[in-house]
Amino acid sequence: MTVQLYDYPLSGNCFKVRQMLLWLGVDHASVPVDFHPGREHKSATFLATINPLGQLPVIDDEGFVLRDAQAILVYLASRYDDPRQRWYPADPKLRGQVAMWLAMADEITRTASATRLHDALGYTHLDIEACRRGARAAFRVLDDHLAEQHAATGLRWLVAAPEPTIADLACFPYVALAGEGGISLDEFPALRRWVWDFRHLPGFVGMSGIFPAGPA
Template identity: 80%
Template sequence: MIRLYDYALSGNCFKVRQMLAWLGVDYQSVPVDFHPGRAHRSAAFLASINPLGQLPVIDDDGFVLRDAQAILIYLASKHDAQGRWYPDDPQLRGQVAMWFAIADELTRTASAARLHDAFGYENIDIEACRRGAHAAFRLLDDHLAEHASEGRQWLAGPQATVADLACFPYAALAGEGGISLDEYPALRSWIWNFRHLPGFIGMSGIFAAGPA
């Protein structure tokens, strides 16, 4: 069984939990005291789990993999025989990789702003993080607005993929880092649509949609 080194309030860990839920894959959650314990920076964690001191990490019967986006690709490639979440088409895979870069930028900016405001991290240039997050959100909003004008609602392809999952949590949690999404209507609509996907599980701060 997959072991997931997990923190309930991490957007990156949420991506993996959500992917596992959609794929119907059983797993064992191994809670890591990210805050306030900073167990992900402990000598034991760095030596045996992830030398970069980051979450999430999975251990699939001895195969250890770190980085949320890498884990999404691995899980979809192994467990999604229909190619629903990580399509085989080369152009779509290229687009997915492109949006993974934006997901990483959101971790660097919007997630860092959230660490500053909600978790009390002090050694963060909060204004630089918010500027960077707004630049990424503007790019996402422009792309989604253009797609909406063509009758499409997802980042890559006709249905939601791992690209959408990778970018979703730190957009949905932007307010916890003092970042308003008021000027990004297409982005807000995409967040609403994503939350209403069948099987969406949510997390603290991102609630699953209720019954219609």
């Protein structure tokens, strides 16, 4: 059967799941949800039958319904990745690191995604300056970690592994879209390089505002 993805094309969290499904080669179909301006994700029907939290994305995999982008990434990589377990490594230390950065992805969504909702979609009830401060603090942690890890080991991804993991995918979109929320990456050189590297991964498809790298 086909995995059903309740989807909104401008959502960075939905992008994470779309990209993971494509990288894993999982047959899937998008179920469009009118997030803006229709706010279908807050409708009584959606809340009662899809996600009581009124959030996207949600997947339905042969009747198994799962919400939350980070949880979905863990599930998809656990079920559909090849035996190498590239995207969600089996090593306990690496899995601990993945979990740590998935928590950071939630913080990035809380802050950097909120600035984008404010600037691009008119969510004026948000404390925009607090969100920007929080996003910059999260970006500083990411930038310092990436720079220090690369200097010490030559590795260029969030987890101490030679290939990207779901940790990178989870943190990526709202960093790459930070400019749409009025946050420049100019002061975060290691983070900018990481975004560049991620966009150059084979099979990267991107979304509006995050385009695949062109030919060299």
